Amino acid sequence: MLHTKSESDVTSLATSSPSRSSPKRAAYFVQSPSRDSHDGDKSSSMQPTPNFNSPMESPSHPSYGRHSRNSSSSRFSGIFRSSSGRKGGKRRNDKGWPECNVIVEEGDYDDENRFTRRYQALIALLGFIVLFTVFCLIIWGAARPFKAEVTVKSLAVNNIFVGMGPDFTGVPTNMLTVNGTLRLSIYNPATFFGIRVSSTPVDLIYSDVVVATGQLKKYFQPRKSHRIVLVNLEGLRVPLYGAGSAIIETKTGGYQVPLDLKFEIRSRGDVVGKLVTTRHRRHISCSLVIDTVKSKPIKFKKNSCDYR
Numbered sequence: 001m002l003h004t005k006s007e008s009d010v011t012s013l014a015t016s017s018p019s020r021s022s023p024k025r026a027a028y029f030v031q032s033p034s035r036d037s038h039d040g041d042k043s044s045s046m047q048p049t050p051n052f053n054s055p056m057e058s059p060s061h062p063s064y065g066r067h068s069r070n071s072s073s074s075r076f077s078g079i080f081r082s083s084s085g086r087k088g089g090k091r092r093n094d095k096g097w098p099e100c101n102v103i104v105e106e107g108d109y110d111d112e113n114r115f116t117r118r119y120q121a122l123i124a125l126l127g128f129i130v131l132f133t134v135f136c137l138i139i140w141g142a143a144r145p146f147k148a149e150v151t152v153k154s155l156a157v158n159n160i161f162v163g164m165g166p167d168f169t170g171v172p173t174n175m176l177t178v179n180g181t182l183r184l185s186i187y188n189p190a191t192f193f194g195i196r197v198s199s200t201p202v203d204l205i206y207s208d209v210v211v212a213t214g215q216l217k218k219y220f221q222p223r224k225s226h227r228i229v230l231v232n233l234e235g236l237r238v239p240l241y242g243a244g245s246a247i248i249e250t251k252t253g254g255y256q257v258p259l260d261l262k263f264e265i266r267s268r269g270d271v272v273g274k275l276v277t278t279r280h281r282r283h284i285s286c287s288l289v290i291d292t293v294k295s296k297p298i299k300f301k302k303n304s305c306d307y308r
Contacts, residue, residue, distance in 0.1 A: 136276045146190035147280045148197065148267040152305050153183040155261070156297040157290055162247055162255045167239040174244025175237045176257070178204060178212040182231040186221065186265070194222045195267045202231050202263035207243035211235040211259070254293030261286040283308045
């Protein structure tokens, strides 16, 4: 048998049924940061969460309203803000994410590469210097045996006079005047470099007294070449003092004067510019006798001179 419930009964059942069917929910609190936490404020607020009497009012039920979207966004932003407040106020990018400080170590890497490049350049430079030095030593050793070959050919006496006369102090003594031309042959045997030839004074000596002297002009001689050079010797009214007694008078009315010819030939070869050079010296000494009556040139044989 159906009984019709009145409107008052339905209302009383609706108000009384929740108290009987569901236990009373205990209040709990959710800690959320305040809106000013992103400014560095570390304070937080404690808000009580009210009891909900129906599933529709429960927080677990999805809500599509504007209030739910605002509350969720504020919750998530509050989490990052609170963490930023605890970390000392980190800066954030445009999307709200905290910015991290990236440690850049490229400086040390670049310094290491720069040091490595300098070290390699130094090694290359030292290696080049060593190789170039070895090369120069090899070239110098190969060029060392090539010495200039000098040969005394002849001496033409243009004028010679022996007589008495005063010296520069007025003391009377024997005087000697000599004027002649010395002829030399010089050969450069080097196959890959030329030489520069010069000499010390070329002296005609009578009993340790220089009676005539000359000088070879410096010149350049190419490789593998011969050259004839002339040196003018001249001595005017040279006092002989006590040495003049050794001059012998000939039967023809002239004089025979024993002389010594002494000089030194110097040669310098530029093998690799001025970095590698070879230097040689050849000391030459010859003995001769000049007859004041004869005018023919005096020719020298190979054994007439000493070449050292």
